[in-house]
Amino acid sequence: MEFKARNLRPIAEMVVGNSDWFEYRSSFYITRFFEECEMEFAHDGSSRVPWAQGVLEQLLNDPQPAANQLPERFATVLRTLMDKREAHNGDNDRSLALAALNVPLMREGFEGYYGEDGLFYVRHIETRTVSTPVNLYRPLTPAETENRERLIAYLNMCSEDELIEEILLPMFRHLGYQRITSVGHKDKALEYGKDVWMRYKLPTEHVIYFGIQAKKGKLDSAGASKGSNANVAEIHRQALMMLGHEIFDSDTNRKALVDHAFIVAGGEITKAARNWLGGVLDKSQRSQIMFIDREHILNLYTAHRLELPSKATAPATDRWLSEDEEVPF
Secondary structure, three states, X not given: OOOOHHHHHHHHHHHHOOOOOOOOOOHHHHHHHHHHOOOOXXXXXXXXXXXXXXXXXXXXXXXXXXXXXXXXXXXXXXXXXXXXXXXXXXXXXXXXXXXXXXXXXXXXXXXXXXXXXXXXXXXXXXXXXXXXOOOOOOOOOHHHHHHHHHHHHHHHHOOHHHHXXXXXXXXHHHOOOEEEEEOOOOOHHHOOOOOEEEEEEOOOOOEEEEEEEEEOOOEEOOOOOEOOEEEHHHHHHHHHHHHHOEEEEOXXXXXXXXXXXXXXXXXXXXXXXXXXXXXXXXXXXXXXXXXXXXXXXXXXXXXXXXXXXXXXXXXXXOOOOOOOOOOOO
16 A cells, blocks of 8 residues: 555654644654554654654555555554544644544545544545454444444344345445345346355455355254244255356456355354254365354444444334344334
8 A cells, every 4th residue: 555755744744743733752752652553663863754754654565454444553553643642732632633634644535533432543435444453352332332232133123135235235345345246036047046246356366256145034954944044955055056156247257156155144053054054065165155144243343343224223122122033013
């Protein structure tokens, strides 16, 4: 990733304190600042701003963790720089410092902001992708817990098409998948066992194709489907169809086989269902199947700070339906 020099220099000036609303740092404190970022950059006594700009350029050359995200070490420098405990010149809420930093960031397509937890984040303006280390299993803030409960309520009530259109498609787009095409359920003759197909471009420019088979409720190994619960034998048949039929990529004007398949459930995928499906697939097919259940969806939405569907932002009800309950109409 590259920033233009006219945008990187102001950020370097903020790091060394040659800018209003940022603390002045001598050579010793510049080194200490990068130590706080857990980086081994020691100022060599040269001109402070060009030296800091060179370090930032080096950090921007790190690999991007995902599409439309800043390299992790560069984002760490910005988070340390904008720590609210470093307020300067009476800018107690750091709103003036934030406005100053956003001038060069927004010219590069990013913007900084403070979350409900008071911490500083950077997101890509167009895609709203947040540049932050992703930890699916970290402790949740009260606001994140509330959003998680709202998403659970939505998953209990949504249809299968809504699960695909309102939950899965935005999630996979955010994660960097391309050419996401929803087949839908209107034309069963053209579905071939997949609800969605998409592609993912590797850093080497190679392309991998994925198919998604989504079910609204729990996926289990019972002898027959019951209510919203799906039987794994149905998924087995659809997974074989998914892996055996070609898709047409209009961007490359050629057909391609699906390389990997996601089996996604809006509820739980039981261990018995996973084991049964793994037992009936041959070794090559087994390596092509990946599972995403409700808990994984909830963790991904929370860790990546994805926006909830509009229907999920209504005030929470007094009692949440369990995933096995029928929704009253």
